[in-house]
Amino acid sequence: xxLPRQKMPEQEPEERRQNFAEVNLGLDExxxxxxxxxxxxxxxxxxxxxxxxxxKVREFIQLVxxxxxxxxxxxxxxDNVLPAITGRVCPQEHQxxxxxxxxxxxxxxxxxxxxxxxxxxxxAHGGPALPAPAPPTGKRVAIxxxxxxxxSAAGDLVRLGHEVVVLEALHEIGGVLVYGIxxxxxxxxxxxxxxxxxxxxxxxxxxxxxxxxTVTLDELLGEEGFDAVFVATGAGLPVFLNIPGEHLxxxxxxxxxxxxxxxxxxxxxxxxxxxxxCRGRDVVVIGGGNTAMDAVRTALRLGAATATIxxxxxxxxxxxxxxxxxxxREEGVRFQFLTSPVEFLDDGRGWLEGLRCVRMALGEPxxxxxxxxxxxxxxxxxxxxxxxxxxxxxxxxxLVQSTTPDLETTPEGYIKADPVTLKTSKxxxxxxxxxxxxxxxxxxxxxxGRRAARAIDEYLxxxxx
Amino acid sequence: xxxxxxxxxxxxxIKLFRIEAPAIARRQKPGQFVIVRVYEAGERIPLxxxxxxxxxxxxxxxxxxxxxxxxxxxxxxxxxxxxxxVGPLGKPSEIARYGTAVVIGGGVGTAIAHPTARALKEAGNxxxxxxxxxxxxxxxxxxxxxxxxxxxxxxxxDGSQGQRGLVTDALRQMLESGxxxxxxxAIGPIPMMAAVAELTRPYGIKTVVSVNPIxxxxxxxxxxxxxxxxxxNKFACVDGPEFDAHLVNxxxxxxxxxxxxxxxxxxxxxxxxxxxxxxxxxxxxCRMLALARALESEGSRP
Numbered sequence: 001x002x003l004p005r006q007k008m009p010e011q012e013p014e015e016r017r018q019n020f021a022e023v024n025l026g027l028d029e030x031x032x033x034x035x036x037x038x039x040x041x042x043x044x045x046x047x048x049x050x051x052x053x054x055x056k057v058r059e060f061i062q063l064v065x066x067x068x069x070x071x072x073x074x075x076x077x078x079d080n081v082l083p084a085i086t087g088r089v090c091p092q093e094h095q096x097x098x099x100x101x102x103x104x105x106x107x108x109x110x111x112x113x114x115x116x117x118x119x120x121x122x123x124a125h126g127g128p129a130l131p132a133p134a135p136p137t138g139k140r141v142a143i144x145x146x147x148x149x150x151x152s153a154a155g156d157l158v159r160l161g162h163e164v165v166v167l168e169a170l171h172e173i174g175g176v177l178v179y180g181i182x183x184x185x186x187x188x189x190x191x192x193x194x195x196x197x198x199x200x201x202x203x204x205x206x207x208x209x210x211x212x213x214t215v216t217l218d219e220l221l222g223e224e225g226f227d228a229v230f231v232a233t234g235a236g237l238p239v240f241l242n243i244p245g246e247h248l249x250x251x252x253x254x255x256x257x258x259x260x261x262x263x264x265x266x267x268x269x270x271x272x273x274x275x276x277x278c279r280g281r282d283v284v285v286i287g288g289g290n291t292a293m294d295a296v297r298t299a300l301r302l303g304a305a306t307a308t309i310x311x312x313x314x315x316x317x318x319x320x321x322x323x324x325x326x327x328x329r330e331e332g333v334r335f336q337f338l339t340s341p342v343e344f345l346d347d348g349r350g351w352l353e354g355l356r357c358v359r360m361a362l363g364e365p366x367x368x369x370x371x372x373x374x375x376x377x378x379x380x381x382x383x384x385x386x387x388x389x390x391x392x393x394x395x396x397x398x399l400v401q402s403t404t405p406d407l408e409t410t411p412e413g414y415i416k417a418d419p420v421t422l423k424t425s426k427x428x429x430x431x432x433x434x435x436x437x438x439x440x441x442x443x444x445x446x447x448x449g450r451r452a453a454r455a456i457d458e459y460l461x462x463x464x465x
Numbered sequence: 466x467x468x469x470x471x472x473x474x475x476x477x478x479i480k481l482f483r484i485e486a487p488a489i490a491r492r493q494k495p496g497q498f499v500i501v502r503v504y505e506a507g508e509r510i511p512l513x514x515x516x517x518x519x520x521x522x523x524x525x526x527x528x529x530x531x532x533x534x535x536x537x538x539x540x541x542x543x544x545x546x547x548x549x550x551v552g553p554l555g556k557p558s559e560i561a562r563y564g565t566a567v568v569i570g571g572g573v574g575t576a577i578a579h580p581t582a583r584a585l586k587e588a589g590n591x592x593x594x595x596x597x598x599x600x601x602x603x604x605x606x607x608x609x610x611x612x613x614x615x616x617x618x619x620x621x622x623d624g625s626q627g628q629r630g631l632v633t634d635a636l637r638q639m640l641e642s643g644x645x646x647x648x649x650x651a652i653g654p655i656p657m658m659a660a661v662a663e664l665t666r667p668y669g670i671k672t673v674v675s676v677n678p679i680x681x682x683x684x685x686x687x688x689x690x691x692x693x694x695x696x697x698n699k700f701a702c703v704d705g706p707e708f709d710a711h712l713v714n715x716x717x718x719x720x721x722x723x724x725x726x727x728x729x730x731x732x733x734x735x736x737x738x739x740x741x742x743x744x745x746x747x748x749x750x751c752r753m754l755a756l757a758r759a760l761e762s763e764g765s766r767p
Contacts, residue, residue: 169684171502171509171549208551210684214488236686240698247693247717249724256687264508264681272508272534273681274728350720397685399703 005107006035013330017300020183020267023327024088027110029069032117035110036064042101047111050099052447053152055079057096057111064114073122074129076115081155081198082148082446084123084190087116089181090443091321123193130201134161139460142167142226144211144400147175148442149232149433151194152449153456154203160457164202165226167209169399172263175234177442179263180255182294184301185324188262212399217407221428228428228456231407231415232449235394235434241286245344246390250276250352254291254391261298276387279303284355284383286310286341287391288318289439293325295389296333307333308383312340312360312373338362338373342380344388354384394439404429414438421455422448427465430456467550470523472543475605478530479573480539481515487522489514489552495580496558496675496707499526500683502549503538510534511680511702513577514553524550527576527605533732536740554683555706558584563671564647566590567639568614569632569661571597571653575606577675578652583613590648591615593639597632597653601625633660646670651710655719662710672710676701676718679725693717 009025010016016023027035039061047057055076063072076083092098092112100108122128139162143150146168158164172178174191199205209215211233220226238253240246257275260266264273283299285292288311300307309328311318314337318325329335338360347353359379362371396413408416408425415424415431422430432448434440459465471483489499498513516525530536541547558581566585570578575596586592594614598604600623611617618635619627628635632653639646649672651661658674665672678690678701685703692701693714699705 169551170682171551208549209488210551210554213553213684214492214551236684238686238688240688240691242698246698247691247714247721249721253688256681256689259681259687265506271506272732274508274725274732277728350717399684 003034003038005038005110006031006113008110008113013327013332016184017297017331020301022187023184026120027113027117029121032064032069032114033067035114036061038102039065039109040101046099046101047096047109051079051096052443053079053450055096055115060118061109061111061114064118069118069121070125070129072118076118077128077131079450080115080446081152082194083115084119085148085177085186085194086443086446087112087114087119088186088190089441091441093322095443123190127193128197130197131159133159133202136163137161137460139163139227140165140225141456141460142220142224142229143232144217144229145169145175145232145234145433145435146173146195146205147232147234147433147445148177149234149445149449149452150175150230151198152446153230153232153432153453154449155198155201156450156453157456158198158202160453162457162460163204165204165206167211167215168205168207169210170263171207173205173207176236179259180291180294182258182262182298184297185294210399212401212403217400217404217426217429227460228430230422230449230452230456231400231424231429231431231435232433232445232452233397233400233435234445235414235439236397237395237413238390239393239395241341241390241392243341243343245346245352248344248346248352249350250385250387251344252276252387252389254285254287254295254389255394257295257389258291258298261302267298267302275302278387280305281386282306282308282384283387283389284308284310284341284385285389285391287393288313288320289391289393290320290324292389292391293320293328293333295391297324297328297331299387299389300331300333304387308336308385309333310336310339310341310355310357310383312338313370314338314362317370336383340373340375341388345382352386352388354382355388356380356382394434396435396438400435412438420451422452423455423459423465428459466546466548469541469543469545469547472541472545475527476603478536478539479527479603479605480530481525481527482538482541483518483523483525484547484550485522486524486550486552489550490517490519490522490524493517493524493553494557495560495584497553497555498683498706499524499550499552500554500680501526501538501547503534503541503547505548507537507548508534509549509681509683511554511677511683513675513706515576515579524552527573529573532729533736536733536736540740551683555702556704558650558707559673560584560588562589564590565593565645566648566650567593567595567636567646568610569595569597569636569649569651569653569657570606570610571632571651571657572599572603573605574653574657574675575604575610578650579606579609579613581650582610585648585650586613586615593646594618595620595632595635596627597621597635597657598626599623631660632657633664636661636664640664640668649673649710650675650707655715655722658710658713659715662713662715666711673707674710674713675706676708676713677706677722678718679722
């Protein structure tokens with residue numbers, strides 16, 4: 001018998017484009033067991049190698065088959081402190097599922113679906129049995145930034161017996177998980193629960209602390225009495241296009257648009273934060289990554305008449321997750337591939353009325369290995385739009401580096417850190433996640449957090465830098 | 466949660482708050498600001514640090530009630546809390562010994578200008594302060610400014626205090642009388658700052674303004690506060706808020722600041738309606754509401 005990959009139940013497109021509730025509804029027990037049956041239980045599983053934090057996939061799926069869902073969740077938690085989150089937002093097609101042997105001939109095991117299922121089951125059944133921490137070491141670690149890298153490092157370090165304080169600039173914990181990824185992909189309640197788990201394990205969280213402004217790295221290592229610092233400030237600096245008209249009202253960075261909607265809950269009438277009134281308007285989102293998909297689907301849910309992705313390469317090069325592109329298309333998002341904006345057009349009163357764009361053709365491969373888009377002369381045309389969201393990437397926020405002169409950075413403004421130990425040029429300071437690699441994925445940042453925790457633990461025990 | 470230790474009105478809908486925020490009080494410098502969120506469903510708004518007491522661990526902010534959030538904040542009393550205060554944000558003012566420094570505060574902009582004016586005085590400048598307001602009751606921090614300045618002039622639109630006219634009238638008189646001015650700091654409404662910039666431009670006097678664009682995070686992650694300065698795109702929250710007045714595109718700044726006007730007016734109207742119909746709860750609420758009503762009937766909305 002050959003079982004097909006089980007389908008994830010989801011809200012119907014017509015219904016879900018009207019609300020911010022989660023699109024994917026999750027597997028039930030029966031579906032989960034059927035999906036788990038598809039695992040071939042490889043002797044040397046490639047899926048675990050494909051996972052940036054090395055989750056023991058075969059073992060946890062075996063436990064699902066036995067009906068021991070809590071045991072399965074505990075097995076995942078040995079390597080991954082945020083399974084309910086990663087099960088939802090990981091690009092599994094490039095990681096665990098991309099390595100699954102079944103994927104060679106057909107469809108890989110739905111590892112992400114199963115991970116999500118056991119984490120949700122665990123949450124619905126009283127939460128995780130948290131591992132007992134090691135005896136206190138008396139060492140104190142400050143973690144700068146509460147995104148995926150910081151949270152995963154915090155979970156590992158507190159388990160090793162260290163005192164951990166996470167410092168966050170915003171008023172809520174979670175970084176991109178709370179300000180970037182929308183509610184319809186990742187309910188904020190789930191993030192809050194995972195943060196609660198870390199608190200129960202002993203992690204201390206301090207919000208409204210901007211390291212570099214409220215306190216400096218030198219003060220953390222000095223008068224504040226921390227033995228080590230992990231800098232995980234992410235890549236939160238928006239890149240603009242630097243084309244005419246970027247100052248017009250209605251032109252947003254994706255960071256601003258998504259922060260207003262997700263963190264500040266501008267989509268809800270009972271919250272005070274305003275956001276562009278998309279109702280009945282044409283909205284264009286520039287870019288082809290997950291951020292662009294999140295922004296364009298958010299605009300639809302805010303009532304946009306049309307929501308269009310403008311991407312300078314072709315569909316094949318889009319970095320967004322396949323599932324998000326599929327969902328966006330089902331919800332009615334339009335796509336303009338091989339198209340690049342050259343000017344934001346003014347309606348005469350300082351508001352956006354359209355984008356002048358140029359068609360692109362794919363030329364020779366560039367440094368990233370993708371074929372470089374080149375403008376087609378004479379192909380300019382106008383896309384009407386009252387709102388535009390720029391989602392063409394982020395860079396490292398320089399606040400920490402700017403007040404820490406002995407912290408070496410790259411020409412692009414990222415912090416230099418050893419790829420294995422994550423040590424920076426400054427003794428006692430480690431760095432990881434997007435602030436080192438540039439914008440990547442939640443799970444890669446979590447992997448960096450895990451490596452940092454191991455290296456920090458070793459440094460704290462041996463004192464060797 | 467951040468506790469308010471002192472709250473008092475300085476003028477109609479202009480209220481001073483001293484708030485416990487030791488980490489911010491210790492590090493803040495003139496020209497910097499904080500982002501405040503009053504309550505759970507609230508928005509984040511930037512407010513300049515008007516003063517700080519590192520030993521007491523407090524910062525002072527001065528709030529003009531112009532919209533829902535600032536009006537809501539202005540109903541707070543000593544002992545109440547604000548949910549989030551984060552800072553100090555932005556670059557500190559560039560303080561140097563310029564020579565004769567003219568500091569111009571328009572309305573509540575005086576509160577923002579005060580710490581920088583004091584720092585300029587302490588750095589050895591001859592400090593001339595010009596305070597402008599619509600009328601006498603809106604002139605704030607006059608005594609504080611007098612204490613740290615060498616000369617002080619007040620202008621009011623209606624002539625109810627000082628010279629009748631605009632701050633630019635007073636500045637123009639100084640410049641036309643041939644007085645040497647080495648540095649001008651202007652903080653207030655956008656048209657006022659733009660007018661000061663035009664006035665000093667032909668004289669080539671270094672002129673600085675503190676801009677007030679819409680902000681969300683205040684840490685450089687969104688670019689909502691972007692301002693065109695010369696040919697460059699600057700984020701006021703990290704590159705500013707002070708910029709060379711002769712390079713700032715004030716027209717763009719004003720347009721972008723009007724982006725949510727309809728939303729803001731609706732939110733304020735709803736808030737005011739709710740405030741009027743709300744049954745009086747605690748004692749201090751009653752006084753507040755009475756005051757708010759009295760001010761409104763005076764027609765003194767700033």
